Amino acid sequence: MKSRIIGAIAAVLLAIVGTVLLVQYVSSAEQRALAGTETQTVLVVRDGLTIPEGTVAENLVDFVSEEEVPTKVVPTDAITNLNEVAGQVTSVELVSGEQVIGTRFVDPAELEDENTVEVPEGMQELTILLEPQRVVGGQLEPGDTVGVFISLAPEVGVELPVTHLTLHKVLITSIQGLAEPTEETNAPSSNPLPQGSVLVTLARTAPDAEKIIYGQEFGTIWLSKEPAGAIEDGTRPVTKDEIYE
Numbered sequence: 001m002k003s004r005i006i007g008a009i010a011a012v013l014l015a016i017v018g019t020v021l022l023v024q025y026v027s028s029a030e031q032r033a034l035a036g037t038e039t040q041t042v043l044v045v046r047d048g049l050t051i052p053e054g055t056v057a058e059n060l061v062d063f064v065s066e067e068e069v070p071t072k073v074v075p076t077d078a079i080t081n082l083n084e085v086a087g088q089v090t091s092v093e094l095v096s097g098e099q100v101i102g103t104r105f106v107d108p109a110e111l112e113d114e115n116t117v118e119v120p121e122g123m124q125e126l127t128i129l130l131e132p133q134r135v136v137g138g139q140l141e142p143g144d145t146v147g148v149f150i151s152l153a154p155e156v157g158v159e160l161p162v163t164h165l166t167l168h169k170v171l172i173t174s175i176q177g178l179a180e181p182t183e184e185t186n187a188p189s190s191n192p193l194p195q196g197s198v199l200v201t202l203a204r205t206a207p208d209a210e211k212i213i214y215g216q217e218f219g220t221i222w223l224s225k226e227p228a229g230a231i232e233d234g235t236r237p238v239t240k241d242e243i244y245e
Contacts, residue, residue, distance in 0.1 A: 038071045040079045043100040054111060059086040062218035064100055076137045077102035117142040117173040123203040125173055126212060135175075135198050139148035144204075145169040147226040160239035164226075165207055166215070166231050174201035 022226040043064045045051060051063050060082055079085060088105040119125055132138050140146065154160055177198040200223065203245045204212065215221045236242070 013099050015195040017168065037086070039068045040071045040074045040075055041066050042069055043067075043080065043082070044069075044098065045094050045096050045098045045177055047096050049096055050217075051090055053090055053093050054108075055090045057082050057090075057105060058101070063120075068100075072172065075099065075245075095155050101218060117203075119173055119203045120156060120171070123171075123205055125200045126202050126211055127174075127199055127207050127218050128212065128221060129199055130223065131197055134220075135200060136225045137224065138198065138201070140175055140223070140225060142172055142174055144172045145226055146172060147224040147230075148202075148212060149213070149222040149224065150211065150219055152215070152219040160241065162237045162239050164237040165232075166211055167204070169226055169228070169230075170208075171203045172200060173203050175199065199236050202217050 024138060044067045046063055046065050049063050051060060055063075079102055085102060085105040089108050089111055090102060090104055091106040091111060094100065094104060107193075112164075136146075146169075147165050148170050149163055150166045151161065151163040196216075202212065212221070
């Protein structure tokens, strides 16, 4: 029995010693690899962590660490101290192992301006939840204007379902639920498709807001991309009787 316990303890000790030796070997291997190479201390995002867009520079202390890397792989705008970007925020998400560079930071007001569309005076905002095919396949962004189609089912048996392009040039102030486009290619086919429903925030006058909410509550809504030059003439409420006119 004692021999088994002694054997188990010895195995544990050997495992610990082996781990320590392996760590020392890896560390010395890194030092040997850098021997004779000019190095520079940079800030790197810690392993397993990501830094969200809009994070204040002063809050990055626990997310980054100093590392020695060959000077030849250090960007000219690499940051060695967070004081260099004090008061700024990250303009994009920073990922694990990424060197922290100055061009990834902007003034907070600049980032806010990029993501915000000013609501025209006298209008109010409202948000509706729609499926991707109802928002031009997701090819919409804040600042676009859209047409709002509202379809209503009949309330009594003799009436017909009706669809009408009810509102024109409605401003989108925010849209959520779209996948981020990749930066690897500019090909049209690379545009990502939404994976679920999309939240679209619109700015409109109070009477028009009532119509949109009614359509969302008691009917269905479809959006079209309707730029400033789109022609509005010729629309009317459509039932099956008008389809083939």
